[in-house]
Amino acid sequence: MRVLAINDISCVGKCSLTVSLPIISASGVTCDILPTAILSTHTGGFTGYTFRDLSEDIPAIIAHWKSLGLKYDIIISGYLGSISQIEMVKTVRRELLKENGLMIVDPVMGDNGKLYVHFDQAFVEQMKGLCREADVIVPNLTEACALTDTPYAENLDYAALLAKLGSLCPRPSVTGCDETGASGTLCTVYYTDEAGKVKKYATEKVEGAFHGAGDVYASALVGALARGTDTDTAVCLAADFTTASIKQTKADGTEARYGLNSESCMLGFLEKLDAAVKRG
Numbered sequence: 001m002r003v004l005a006i007n008d009i010s011c012v013g014k015c016s017l018t019v020s021l022p023i024i025s026a027s028g029v030t031c032d033i034l035p036t037a038i039l040s041t042h043t044g045g046f047t048g049y050t051f052r053d054l055s056e057d058i059p060a061i062i063a064h065w066k067s068l069g070l071k072y073d074i075i076i077s078g079y080l081g082s083i084s085q086i087e088m089v090k091t092v093r094r095e096l097l098k099e100n101g102l103m104i105v106d107p108v109m110g111d112n113g114k115l116y117v118h119f120d121q122a123f124v125e126q127m128k129g130l131c132r133e134a135d136v137i138v139p140n141l142t143e144a145c146a147l148t149d150t151p152y153a154e155n156l157d158y159a160a161l162l163a164k165l166g167s168l169c170p171r172p173s174v175t176g177c178d179e180t181g182a183s184g185t186l187c188t189v190y191y192t193d194e195a196g197k198v199k200k201y202a203t204e205k206v207e208g209a210f211h212g213a214g215d216v217y218a219s220a221l222v223g224a225l226a227r228g229t230d231t232d233t234a235v236c237l238a239a240d241f242t243t244a245s246i247k248q249t250k251a252d253g254t255e256a257r258y259g260l261n262s263e264s265c266m267l268g269f270l271e272k273l274d275a276a277v278k279r280g
């Protein structure tokens, strides 16, 4: 099983490839990487960061891989620095994804109801086009709203949101759908399974904004799907791992912009993944 992760390298502030590569590899599959840019830190919560766009290098990288005959079972794309990089991901999909391979798009664009710096409505429109080429998309609530032209709000009709996303991609999974009920708030993932049924999976809500949580979730989901689990199992394992990592980070008292302590929760995730794979 060979996975390609397309994402930036943010050298500090655990997110994108510094999160995807260890989690997907540890899941027990080969994870190759295509870096889209190198930044000294990510852009959420730091100022003065460097940003080197690697777009110029990518055609030669793809040409070399084609000369090696490489093809991928799964391709996951994450943070893309420009509209031309969205086009580049479409090319990579066309040229390097196996015929029955899985294209997964994490439409990284924003959080907490706001787009990240560097992104605008024109980028959102192009990202909709990339999502149309995906089998699975993993937006957070902010990104799901942007992709469906829905005004951002919490406690939305999430099932209706999933139905709207269904016109872009058959298997969306939306994180951060908070639901407040009599017993308090739950952090819920709404997702569509292989049969087209909308389902949800709830975990404990930990107060606070934790940077890199979407990357931990997407990477664990990819790792589980790559090991052959179904969507129900992959969502449950990925959501539990992300929540455990958030709780540990909060207990550590680390500044949120430095990312999640997923390392200390990795063994638990891998043991559960192994058990799920053995159960079949």
Ligand code: PXL
Pocket (backbone or CB within 6 Å): 008, 010, 015, 016, 039, 041, 042, 043, 044, 079, 108, 116, 211, 212, 214, 215
């Ligand atoms: O975690 C998402 C992400 C990835 N890469 C870069 C980012 C962000 C979010 O801010 O800035 C460079």
